[in-house]
Amino acid sequence: MTDELSSYFNDIVNNVNFHIKNFVKSNVRTLEEASFHLFTAGGKRLRPLILVSSSDLIGGDRQRAYKAAAAVEILHNFTLVHDDIMDRDYLRRGLPTVHVKWGEPMAILAGDYLHAKAFEALNEALKGLDGDTFYKAFSIFINSIEIxxxxxxxxxxxxxxxxxTEEEYVQMIKGKTAMLFSCSAALGGIINKASDDIIKNLIEYGLNLGISFQIVDDILGIIGDEKELGKPVYSDIREGKKTILVIKTLSEAKDDEKKILVSTLGNREAKKDDLERASEIIRKYSLQYAYNLAKKYSDLALEHLRKIPVYNETAEKALKYLAQFTIERRK
Incomplete structure (x- = not known):
């Protein structure tokens, strides 16, 4: 990353973090601590970076963008708190998950609180704008939560x-991950009253980038380092997740290898040796295929980015870099 982009990203992250801290306040100390917990572990802030860079790309209002970016990041963390409860994960970003530290009832409340705070942040971002802009912004935000x-x-x-099937998998990650990337990019245009054509291309940029991101995330769940990932390695295998790697392997592997994989998938009592053997089989049949698929969607994102008139060249470099980073990241 160049010094120019490093400075650009740091400025966005610092300002968005400031707004997140202001929004996620509560008169009940325990609720505030539980709600803010995952933010203290850092995180990439990819969705805020996408939103503010998309806004800058078309010459948008930075202060509105910071608040809208806080909204999508707060919403993202709401989903993480509830996801960790459903998946029974005990680590997130190297920290104990909220339900492990405070118990499930408080974690559910923290998630609900973050959900409300996300709408408060978006409402503040739109303050003073016309009703049609409000409608477009809230529609895509609400639709994102549904999807x-x-x-x-x-x-x-x-x-x-x-x-x-692979088609079902892509449809699933469009919802689970890519939709909020898409919403982030779109909001960068909507809050600045961009044309429908620009918003459409921002939507597609974010959607394809999000698909690429999740595929790489699934790859890292197999080959990543637990300390770097900040969560248990092989957790996807233990939970029986049908990632693109598993889907491809089940269609290509020999019968005895399939038997090993099927017996390990979703087996929460599986020993480390079993998980490592399943991982070896998955790597053998699907690793390069998954990387190629991630690259395909990253390239699609860049195709849509190229269709948008550029007001700010640094923002354009930032959005291109995020597509590159998604493919090359190791955590």
Whole structure:
């Protein structure tokens, strides 16, 4: 990353963090601590970076963008708190998950609180704008939550199936992950009253970038380092997640290898040796295929980015870099 982009990203993250801290306040100390917990572990802030860079790309209002970016990041953290409860994960970004530290009832409340605070932040971002802009922004925000919920439900339903197709997988990650990337990019245009054509290309940029991001995330769940990932390695195998790697492997592996993989998938009692053997089989048949697929969607994102008139060249460099980073990241 160049010094120019490093400075650009740091400025966005610092300002968005400031707004997040202001929004996630509560008169009940325990609720505030539980709600703010995952923010203290840092995180990439990819969605805020996408939103503010998309806004800058078309010459938008930075202060509105910071508040809208806080809204999408708060919403994202709401989904993480509830996801960790559903997946029974005990680590997130290297920290104990909220339900582990405060218990499930408080974690559910923290998630609900973050959900409300996300809408408060978006409402503040739109203050003073016309009703049509309000409608467009809230529509895509609400629709994102609905589609994220559907994606999560699909992901859970896949755990008990061995016949999940690649098409179903892509549809699932469009909802579970990519929709909020898409919403972030779109809001960068909507809050600045961009044309429908620009917003459409921002939507597609974010959607394809999000698909690429999730594919790489699934790859890292197999080959990543636990300390770098900040969460248990092989957790996707233990939970029976039907990632693109698993789907491809089940279609290509020999019968004895499939048997090993199927017996390990979703087996929460599986020993480390079993998980490592399953991982070896998955790597053998699907690793390069998954990387190529992630690259395909990253390239699609860049195709749509090129269709947008550029007001700010640094913002354009930032959005291009994020597509590159998504493919090359190791955590």
């Amino acid at each position: 994220i919920s559907e994606g999560q439900a699909m992901d859970m339903s896949f755990e008990n199936r061995v016949d999940v």
